[in-house]
Amino acid sequence: MTILAKICGITDDVSARIAIDDSAGMLGFISFPKSPRHLDLERMAQLIANATSYTAHMNKKTQCVSVVVDPDDALLETIAQNVRPDLIQLHGHESPERVRHIRARFGIPLIKAISVESRADVLAAAPYEEVVEHLLFDAKPPKDATLPGGVGARFDWTLMEGYPSLRPWLLAGGLNPWNVAEAVSQSKAKMVDVSSGVERAPGLKDAALISQFLKAVKGL
Numbered sequence: 657m658t659i660l661a662k663i664c665g666i667t668d669d670v671s672a673r674i675a676i677d678d679s680a681g682m683l684g685f686i687s688f689p690k691s692p693r694h695l696d697l698e699r700m701a702q703l704i705a706n707a708t709s710y711t712a713h714m715n716k717k718t719q720c721v722s723v724v725v726d727p728d729d730a731l732l733e734t735i736a737q738n739v740r741p742d743l744i745q746l747h748g749h750e751s752p753e754r755v756r757h758i759r760a761r762f763g764i765p766l767i768k769a770i771s772v773e774s775r776a777d778v779l780a781a782a783p784y785e786e787v788v789e790h791l792l793f794d795a796k797p798p799k800d801a802t803l804p805g806g807v808g809a810r811f812d813w814t815l816m817e818g819y820p821s822l823r824p825w826l827l828a829g830g831l832n833p834w835n836v837a838e839a840v841s842q843s844k845a846k847m848v849d850v851s852s853g854v855e856r857a858p859g860l861k862d863a864a865l866i867s868q869f870l871k872a873v874k875g876l
């Protein structure tokens with residue numbers, strides 16, 4: 657079975673190249689000032705342009721994702737005009753109506769993150785199904801967390817069993833090279849997403865861990 661892996665929270669060209677070389681399906685670039693992985697949009701545009709041309713040069717298929725949290729239209733306009741990602745990931749409390757508006761106005765395929773603690777949270781994703789390219793199921797962050805994701809929190813992967821999705825979805829939250837096989841086996845995910853699990857410190861990606869994660873996924 658081919659499992660697509662997204663490496664999220666990329667902040668430098670070297671990490672992007674390593675992930676592309678090892679056939680990551682997607683790279684994520686974060687715009688959220690409280691995050692140790694935050695990029696200003698100029699830097700994000702540069703990293704995405706570099707990753708996109710390296711992907712083409714290496715004849716790979718890696719897509720670039722801008723990750724935002726409850727963005728207003730002005731931020732999205734700048735991303736659409738200047739950053740030009742393949743997809744935008746909405747990682748806040750965006751309602752289905754807001755997501756529909758964003759898709760219609762900006763025309764960029766979307767990933768909508770859903771915070772999961774219970775089976776009810778998983779099933780509550782249904783209204784987003786028709787407006788997004790992919791859903792991303794991530795653990796509900798701890799109450800005292802300052803970030804909505806990227807904190808290495810995981811949820812009970814068996815909650816995803818038999819989820820009746822129209823489209824392939826991503827499993828996220830606390831994944832790493834050592835647990836991704838079990839996570840896929842329990843959740844039946846066809847796409848996985850990792851950020852802090854391939855870092856040596858918050859915001860500092862580790863080349864060896866990125867390769868190890870992508871090799872673990874390739875072996876499934």
Ligand SMILES: O=C(O)c1ccccc1N[C@@H]1O[C@H](COP(=O)(O)O)[C@@H](O)[C@H]1O
Nearest residue numbers: 664691805806807808829830850851852
């Ligand atoms: O990583 C961040 O700093 C971040 C900030 C704002 C929104 C989302 C963020 N990360 C997302 O969190 C998940 C899982 O992360 P982890 O593997 O548990 O560390 C991932 O999808 C990132 O896109």
